[in-house]
Amino acid sequence: MAQRAVAINPTKPGAIAVGLVVFLTLGTLAAVAWRADFARGLGPADWAAIQFTVAQALVSATLSCLLAIPVARALARRQFCGRGLLVTLLGAPFLLPVIVAVLGLLAVFGRNGVLNGVLDALGLPAVSIYGFHGVVLAHVFFNLPLVTRLILQGWVSIPSERFRLAASLNAPIGRLLEWPMLRSVLPSAFLVVFLICLTSFAVALTLGGGPRATTVELAIYQALRFDFDLGRAAMLAMIQFGLCLIAAALVWRISVVDGLGAGLDRHVQRWDGSPAVDYLIITICAFFLMLPMVMVVLRGLPGLFDLPADIWRAALRSVIVALISAGLCIALTLSLALRGGWGVGLVGVLPLAASSLVVGTGLFLLIYPFANPAKLALVVTAFVNAVLALPFALRSVAPAVDRITADFGRLGASLDLSMWVWTTRIVLPRLRRPLGFAAGLAAALSMGDLGVIALFAGDAQETLPLAMYRLMGAYRMEAASGAALILLALSFALFWICDRGGRIDADL
């Protein structure tokens, strides 16, 4: 009987974690539903927001997938100095604070950016990054690397013997080996990107806006922040949850390939394709991804001397919130992973269907009658960020827990190890790597968050991303660049410290 060792089924922490996640996702949704003003129906602006949200997510996901195929294939086919570093950097946008990336994109594609400088020198008209195409550009910037990693993992998992066999038979590699792999990887990759783009708030906030470029999330923010129309915000939140639920259900149904895992440094020798074309594709992709980041650093360095005095307090707030959020996320992840079972697994993916603005709206509605939401902004942000990072953390930790159970569960049970000994002596030491990675991910995601905090915070609760956004809004771009550089450094430092901490002496 494949039963789980009795000693490793801690029920109480698991139940508390399930309760917290359900409250923050479905509980806040219930609060939203209770206040939603369904009788009013959807106005033209609401319909426009829904159409814009779905359209930009569809186009962003399609472009990300289509562009990622040649990049992943080129990386799979070629071995060169710096390939490992480039593949590692492909994981960086996932950790990159959205607001920092937007600033980098503005430095390249904005009114005074590099591209318009070149166009001006050539006597060509300038391009604008704002609106539909700007939102799509930013989403492709974020998701092209993610899809590339997902597809690359599919490519390197094809046994090298099959490529040798196909080469010796002069068989069509594309139809024989690559298409079946793409057919299995692309649908889930597309859905993941579609879901990410559906819940995108900070990109729309900075590059969208206006009646023709407003996402549902942005409309919720505007309804709460500018109009204080709780009924409309709640109704829009219900619509957003519905959209996310459909996409998340599809993601859940089509098992997602883990693009954050190891093995991408493997190289399979190939005999097909043109090296020149592959290297050109890799160069263009690297340029597209690196240039905005280089611009952030170049423009940020002088900006460091132009920072307002309270930026360091905002940075400290962000670090504290990120650390608390990471700690909470790890506690939730461990509680759920050790508890195990399909029900817990389902609860673990529930946050995928919940956007931060919907959760934030629900909490706002629950807190507002009793207290000033601004005063609880940082606590709420830490909790919401922890829950929203949970699916990614769980994806890293749960398989490791299952492996420990499969390998050592019976031995642990036959030795009659107590839950405490099993957890502290056996499970935790063997989980150091995935826990470190998950904590780093949760900390970095929280560090760069510009979702719930924008909804709740007053001046006294300003975090670094919010301070940076406000500097951008005041057209203090140099100071914003300086803040972006600090935010970038802190996000990656937090991730590195946690991830590295998990690896030191981890002899697994």
Place this chain on the structure above:
Amino acid sequence: MLTCKDLRISQGDFVLAADVAFPKAGVTAIIGASGAGKSTLLLAIAGFVAVASGDVAHGDPFTDAAPGKRPVSMLFQDNNLFPHLSIGDNVALGLPKLGDASVVADVLACVGLSGMEGRKPAALSGGQQSRAALARLLLAERQIVLLDEPFAALGPGLKDEMLDLMRTVLVEQMGATVLMITHDPDDARRVADHVAWVADGRVNVPRPTAEIFADPPAGLRAYMGQMG
């Protein structure tokens, strides 16, 4: 004496029946073809597989006890040591109370691993890892020991050495009742006092080793023929 009284174990379409007693303080080899139910029997005695009916007893019945609460220790085919713990810590997990580690060095000396407390399992050879697992069984002092081919991956010479050591420390020093799964009749001839033939969904009554190999049942004869 370990007894399985009217024991029935169901796994899908497969049903294994056992109504046998295993002689005390000796080694009984469990022999049978692949899929005959040898591992299922041991997992049921250890509490990892639910029984449909019947009882397992060692004096008192323990059919419904949790795996760790039975008078049973088990060694599996692999993963018998936690790779991130030192050999000393791995062996100390066999102690009834953690922390009383002074005896660890003594049992390690018993199995020829003196001074290796601080090493990690990966730093030891396969044979040494098996010795460490045996040392933990010694420390646990449970009267029934189940061996699900823990030495199968060792080379022939090393395997014989481990079988001899197992018999010395578990049976002669500890007085344990050992049930040992093996595919190799020579292993049984070497260390087993009795052999129980498992076939056709039934665990047959153990017979003395010399006797059963001198006059094997038809199924065992055919099996030994296949083994060459």
